[in-house]
Amino acid sequence: MRVGLSWLREHVDLPADISAADLEQALVGLGIEVDSVADLRASVTGGLVVGRVLTVEELTGFKKPIRFCTVDVGAANGTGQPQEIVCGASNFAPGDLVVVILPGGVLPGGFEIGARKTYGHMSAGMITSARELGLGDDHDGIIVLPPDTTGAPGDDARAIVGLDDVLVEVEITPDRGYAMSVRGIARELALALGLPFRDPALVPSPRATAEPAYPVDVRDPIGCDRFAARAVRGVDPAAATPAFMVRRLTQAGIRTISLPVDITNYLMLELGQPMHAFDLDRLRGPLVVRRATPGEKLTTLDGAKRTLDAEDMVICDDSGPISLAAVMGGETSEVHVGTTDVLFEAAHWDPVMVGRTARRHKLFSEAAKRWERGVDPALPLVALERAVALLTTHGGGTTGDEILDFDAVRPRTPVDMAVDLPTRRVGVVYEPARVVGLLEAVGCTVTVDGDRLSAVPPTWRPDLTDPADLVEEVVRLDGYDKVPGRLPLAPAGRGLTDTQRRRRSVARALAETGNVEVLSYPFVGTPALDALGIPDDDPRRALVRLANPLSDEEPYLRTTLLPPLLATLRRNVGRGARDLSLYEVGVVFQAHAGAGAPPVMSVDERPADSVFAAADAVVPEQPWHVAVVMAGEVEPTGWWAGGRPATWADAVQAARTVLDTAGIPEERVSVRSAAVAPWHPGRCAAIAVDDVVVGWAGELHPSVVRALDLPKRTAAVELDLDALPAAPVTPAPRVSGFPPALIDVALVVGEGVPAADVRQAIVAGAGDLLESVRLFDVYASEQLGSGRKSLAYKLTFRAPDRTLTVEEAVAARDAAVAEAANRFGATLRGA
Structure with missing residues (x-):
């Protein structure tokens, strides 16, 4: 918010020689971020x-x-x-x-x-x-x-x-809605500098009359707990907005439109009360304040035709919705160049409803920004009195005696706390009288009973609901700079846990093998799961919905890392990147079956164990996963040679890299074919440890690639890190000084036999003399026969205490081939 110092001086007697630095320090000291203080006289x-x-x-x-x-x-x-x-x-x-x-x-x-x-x-x-x-x-x-x-x-x-003024621009945090007004900022400056404050809201204003200014039916007192209105008739439609108002609106970055509309914007800036001006002659029948019917249409003042949601609040007449309540008015009832009769409306709306409506329609008006932060419910009649006075003064007309005021505002709930709570929480001694005085300076009504106090927060501070809030106010007003800056002593510990070390090691290993780490928002929508082809009965469809999502298009927490990771891949491809391999290590969220709403916990005392247990039953499981997606060339094309595109095999190798880094011995890992969405059923591998599947790797299904607009043959792998067993204790290797015996063997097996299973048979048959085995070639041709393939392995034999004879090495090789033949009918190629 941007406001001139001359306007603030109307409500607090600031020193004539106050500098920009002193002004900024006064506001910053109370927790208000100052973006800039600009002296326009020199601009x-x-x-x-x-x-x-x-x-x-x-x-x-x-x-x-x-x-x-x-x-x-x-x-x-x-x-x-x-x-x-x-x-x-x-x-x-x-x-x-x-x-x-x-x-x-x-x-x-x-x-x-x-x-x-x-x-x-x-x-x-x-x-x-x-x-x-x-x-x-x-x-x-x-x-x-x-x-x-x-x-x-x-x-x-x-x-x-x-341009003879000093402009102050501040950034208001979500809990300080009262400061989005001249009234609020002037109050803060008065507190900071110890000066008297003249509240523009403390002016006499007439109460509601038996005959309302206009018939209104408020059908949802939760969404709208106060609705007030007054009428002015016979306004000069050509009346110009006074120069002081134009100047202040311009300084605040608000465009002037017409006198009635400018008055509503002016009072929104001055008091913090958003208002709306209707053309009385364009209203058709009584006004109704209600929730919208799903599918209803409304054309707002910005010319956009909007489809309404059941949670939206609307103001209607006999023609239907004429205003998206608390966010923006409608075209059909707006004040225009010929308006002579004006109905001013000032209400109080539910902040949660307004915030969700503004995000749903992507309509962050100045009014909505204030409503979602909280507006003083005591302001409507004061704002109306100021509005009709300004309009009749500068635009003529006659104010009607009738005043509408529907008031269902609940009184503020007192907040009880121990008088010494600020001292115990902060470590600074605050005398009881000081605590009471500071809370009263905020606007609270305080009563003390022994060592406890009860404070009724003022109407303009909806953020004060708990003892912790009162403690913060005491510290804020007394001065954050008085709080000593002492670092707490770190308790003795053993450093990172095993799981933390594993996650960091996996991330480092993937980066060292050419992958790029990304961090994605953990939010998804059902269309993303549909695009991945995940079946309706798949556990990954058990989604946890956010109570207040950032986007209605992604209201759920992810159950798999792939949707946001593939979206990042697509975005980078769209920006010209061709060869990509991205990875992410993060949590996924798995809902508990039948989980209900979480219990409400108080902050003034420790909840009971049963409350903690009830909360734990609702909190979803959050295992750590790792996922890698790759597209393009894994080995680049150049003058030296042709490149090699990434395939399902590279995804499987990425999985092996993760397992090897996690300390899982190779002999405990198995890779076998599988058919799981979103992978291609013919190019998908289930990754298992001790015969327990911990993830999948392979090439994405062509329909998934088309649906997500990804490069052809995109590959991916996702593993559950928390499902991996603890790494066994690895003994120090014994290095033999005797020469190895190197033997290559090519085995012909059925086309559907996994190479990993053949490898296990070789290891089992060769015995202790086998030091290592590595697959280096896969070959298929008509000469081998239909449905047959050749797997070529490099075998390394070595004895720890002697040089192997040729006969010993050949015998070990023959034993390995025999075991493969016994299990899979393997034959030596060329035999």
């Missing part, structure tokens, strides 16, 4: 004057609208002659007052203005917009000053547009 140099547009000539033949204007700038240009300026904006007409920067002036950012020929005409100076002057983000048109502006052509325009 624009040179001649910045009021000008009156005399003539406008539309230039044709260009791609965009271009206008050649003459502007009266008085004697500011030294000649008294009209200034000739070429301008691309079209929101002004002859007779309008505008802001002109003359040649030699410098705009924010060091942009110097000169005189030059452009579009066939001389242009000396510039007619400026709010963004060009650094006053806001609006660049739709130049600044048109109100007709009642106190300034003649040629007068300095800095004070008129607010």
Whole structure:
């Protein structure tokens, strides 16, 4: 939020000589992040004057609208002659007052203005917009000053547009919604500097009358617990927004629209109460405040036609929804250029409902930003009184005596805590009187009974609900800088656990073998699982839904690492990367069958063991998985040779790398064919340890590749790290100094016999003399026969205490071949 210091001074008597550094320190000390403090007086140099547009000539033949204007700038240009300026904006007409920067002036950012020929005409100076002057983000048109502006052509325009002010821009955290207003920031400055605060909400405002300003039926008091309205009739539709209001709205980055709408925005900034202005003549029948019917349509003020959800709150008349409550009004009832009768509405809406509606429709209006953070429910009648007073003062009209106020707001619940709780929690001694005084300064009503106190939070602080919140307020107001910075002593321990070391070792090994680690959001939607072809009865379909998802398209927690990892692969391919191998080590979430809602836990005391047990029964299992996806060439093509594309075998090798790094001996690992989504049934391997499947590897199914728009033959592997057994204690190897016997053997077996099973048979048959065995070739041809293949292995034999004879090595080889023949009918190739 951005606000001028002059506006804040209306509510707190800030020192005249307060510096930007002191101002920033005061706010930061109370936990409010200050983005910038800008002294506008030094932001624009040179001649910045009021000008009156005399003539406008539309230039044709260009791609965009271009206008050649003459502007009266008085004697500011030294000649008294009209200034000739070429301008691309079209929101002004002859007779309008505008802001002109003359040649030699410098705009924010060091942009110097000169005189030059452009579009066939001389242009000396510039007619400026709010963004060009650094006053806001609006660049739709130049600044048109109100007709009642106190300034003649040629007068300095800095004070008129607010360039004699100091702008403070703050970033408000989600729990401090009250600070998204001049009222809230001024209150914080008063607390920080010890100055009196003049609350703009402490003004007399009339109560509800028996006859409402307009008939309204609030059907959902949970979503809307307060709804107030007042009417003003006979407003001058041509009435201009006063200059002070235009200036402050512009400084805040809000575009001025019309007097009634500008008043609602002005009061939203001043009080923090979002409002809406309806055209009374365009309403059809009584208003109804209710939840939307799924599928209902509403065209909002931004021109978008929106399909409503059952959770959305809407304001309706006989024609249907006319406003998306608390977010944005509708086109059919908006105030327009001919509006004479206005109905102001000020309500209080459920923050959770507003936040979800804004995210669902991707409509983060200024009103929605405030509602989801919490708005003071005591403000509606005060805001209405201010609104009708401003409108009748500057736009004429008559305020009706009728006032509507539906009020179902629940009183604030007192928060009880021990008086010495802040001292015990923070380590700073806070005397009881100091604790009470600070809480009362926040706005709490405090009563003390012995060593305990009860505080009723003010209506503008919905974030104060627990003792911990009161402790934070005491520390915040007393000063964070008074809290000693002592690092806690680290307890004695053994460092990383075995599982932590395993995860880090696996991640490092995958990176060292050419894979790139990524971190993905753990959120998925059912369409992602559909694209992977995962069956409805698959355990990976047992999803945990988030109560407040970031996106309605991905409201669940992942049960597999593949959906977000493959999305990352597709995104990188779309950006031009061709050869990719990505991996991720992270948790997946497996829901417990029949898990209900979690119990509500208090923060002021330790929950009972039964409550913990009930919570544990709801929390999903969260095992650690590792997944690798690869596409393109695993060995690059170059002048040296042709490349090799990644295949299912590379995915299997990645799985072996993980298991080897995890300390699983090779003889305990088996790889066998499988058919599991999303892998190709003919190119999928189940990875098992001690005959327990811990994951799958292989090439993705072609339909999955098409559905996800992935490169052809994309391969993937996913393993459950937590399912791996503990690594056995590995004895130190005994290195023999005797020479090895190297023998190659090629065995012909059936096409469906796994090479890993043949390897196990060789190991079992060869005995203790076999040191290692490695598959180095797979061959198939018509000469071998239909349905047959040749597997070639390199066998290394060695004895620890002697040099092997040829007869011993051949005997061991023959025993290995015999075992393979006994198990699979293997024959020596060429025999």
